[in-house]
Amino acid sequence: MTFSDSLRQVLNLNDLEAQARQHLPKAIFGYVQGGADDGTTILHNREAIERIRLVPRILRDVSRCSQEVTLFGQRFASPFMIAPMGASAVVAYDADNAMARAARAARIPYILSANAITPIEEIGRSYPGCWFAGYQKPDESNIEGMVKRVADAGFSAYFLTADVAVGSNRENNKRNGYTMPFRPTPRLALDMARHPAWLWRTGLRTLRRRGVPKISNIDPVERPSIFSREISAVTGYASFSWKHAEMIRRHWKGALIIKGVLSPDDAKMAREMGADGIVVSNHGGRQLDCAPSPMDVLREIKAECGAMTVLADSGFRRGTDIVKALALGADSVLVGRPFLYAAALGGQKAITHAIGLLQREIHINQSLLGVETCGALREIAQV
Numbered sequence: 001m002t003f004s005d006s007l008r009q010v011l012n013l014n015d016l017e018a019q020a021r022q023h024l025p026k027a028i029f030g031y032v033q034g035g036a037d038d039g040t041t042i043l044h045n046r047e048a049i050e051r052i053r054l055v056p057r058i059l060r061d062v063s064r065c066s067q068e069v070t071l072f073g074q075r076f077a078s079p080f081m082i083a084p085m086g087a088s089a090v091v092a093y094d095a096d097n098a099m100a101r102a103a104r105a106a107r108i109p110y111i112l113s114a115n116a117i118t119p120i121e122e123i124g125r126s127y128p129g130c131w132f133a134g135y136q137k138p139d140e141s142n143i144e145g146m147v148k149r150v151a152d153a154g155f156s157a158y159f160l161t162a163d164v165a166v167g168s169n170r171e172n173n174k175r176n177g178y179t180m181p182f183r184p185t186p187r188l189a190l191d192m193a194r195h196p197a198w199l200w201r202t203g204l205r206t207l208r209r210r211g212v213p214k215i216s217n218i219d220p221v222e223r224p225s226i227f228s229r230e231i232s233a234v235t236g237y238a239s240f241s242w243k244h245a246e247m248i249r250r251h252w253k254g255a256l257i258i259k260g261v262l263s264p265d266d267a268k269m270a271r272e273m274g275a276d277g278i279v280v281s282n283h284g285g286r287q288l289d290c291a292p293s294p295m296d297v298l299r300e301i302k303a304e305c306g307a308m309t310v311l312a313d314s315g316f317r318r319g320t321d322i323v324k325a326l327a328l329g330a331d332s333v334l335v336g337r338p339f340l341y342a343a344a345l346g347g348q349k350a351i352t353h354a355i356g357l358l359q360r361e362i363h364i365n366q367s368l369l370g371v372e373t374c375g376a377l378r379e380i381a382q383v
C-alpha cells in the first residue's frame with residue numbers, strides 16, 4: 001500500500017493511532033500512547049467528553065460559519081493547536097519541524113516542548129512567533145537565561161508546564177523497555193528491527209542527518225544527549241513553586257500560560273500572579289492517575305479566570321469534542337498524541353491531513369448546531 005493510500009484510510013484522528021501502533025516499535029508507541037499507573041485517567045478523559053450531548057438548533061442561516069479564534073492578540077484559523085510533546089523526534093523524523101510547519105501553514109498554534117530534540121532557535125525559524133512550553137530549574141538566573149533564550153528565538157507565548165513536580169509512574173515504559181535516558185538493550189534492538197519502516201525512516205535517518213538526539217531546550221546552554229544521565233530530571237523539579245512561576249512572570253514580557261491546572265483555586269492563583277492564560281489539563285493522563293478530566297472542572301475553573309484565556313486538553317479527538325470544550329468555556333483546545341502519530345506515519349503531509357480532518361468536523365458540527373462563530377458556541381445547550 002502506498003503512503004497516499006494509507007493516508008486516505010485515515011478518516012479521523014483515531015485512525016492514526018491504529019496505523020501508528022503497527023508502524024512504531026512497541027516501546028516507542030507505548031511511550032506516546034501510555035499513561036500513569038493503570039491509565040484510568042486516559043479512559044476517564046474519553047468518558048467525560050463522550051457523556052456530554054449537544055442540542056442542535058435548526059433553521060438558522062449557517063452559510064457564513066467561521067471557526068477562527070483570537071488568542072493572546074493573534075488570530076488563528078481554528079480553535080485547536082498542537083500540544084507540546086517531548087522527545088517527538090525519537091518518534092518521527094524531524095517531528096518538531098514537521099508539526100511547526102504544518103501548524104504554521106494551517107494558521108493554528110504550535111507549542112514546542114522544553115523536552116524536544118529540536119532547538120528552540122531552529123523552530124523559531126520554521127514558525128516565527130510560535131509558542132514554547134518550559135520545565136524550569138527553580139533558580140532565578142537559570143529562569144532568566146531560559147526566558148531570554150525563548151524571547152531571542154522570537155517565541156510569543158511561554159507555557160509553564162506545572163503538573164510535573166516529579167516524573168510519574170509509567171509502568172508501560174518499564175514493561176516495554178523505554179527509558180529516558182535512552183538505554184539500548186537487545187530487547188529494544190529487536191523491537192526496532194521488527195519495525196523496519198520506523199528504523200529506516202526515523203531511527204537511522206535521524207542519526208545520519210541530525211546526529212545523536214539531544215534534549216535541547218531545558219537549559220539556556222546545556223543540551224544533554226538522550227543517552228546522558230543528566231536528563232533523568234527533565235520532567236520537573238520538586239521544589240519548583242508559585243514563587244518561581246512569579247520569577248518567570250517578572251522576566252517574560254509575552255503571554256504567560258500555566259499548563260496543568262485542574263483546581264479552581266490554582267486558576268485563581270494563576271490569575272493573581274498575572275498569568276495571561278491557563279491550560280486545564282491532566283497531561284493526557286500521563287501524570288496523576290485518577291485526576292479529573294478537564295471536562296469535569298472546566299465550568300468551575302472558568303468562573304475563576306476573569307480575563308485569562310482558558311485552554312483545555314487531554315483526550316480531544318473529534319470536532320464534537322472540541323465544540324464541547326468551547327461550550328463549557330474553553331477558548332481553544334490542545335491536541336497531542338494524534339499529531340505525533342501523524343508525524344510518524346507521514347511527516348508534515350500527514351499532520352496537514354489530520355488538521356484538515358479536524359477542521360472539517362468542526363465546520364460540520366458548527367453548521368449542524370446552528371452556530372456561526374466559536375464564541376457563540378457558549379450558548380448551545382448540553383444535556
Ligand SMILES: Cc1cc2nc3c(=O)[nH]c(=O)nc-3n(C[C@H](O)[C@H](O)[C@H](O)COP(=O)(O)O)c2cc1C
Nearest residue numbers: 083084085086113115161283284314315335336337
Ligand atoms: C509523547 C508525549 C510527550 C509529552 N511531552 C510533554 C512536554 O514535554 N511538556 C508538556 O507540557 N506536555 C507534554 N505532553 C502532554 C501534552 O502537551 C498534552 O497535555 C497531552 O498530550 C494532551 O492529551 P492528548 O494527547 O490526549 O491530546 C506530552 C504528551 C505526549 C503524548
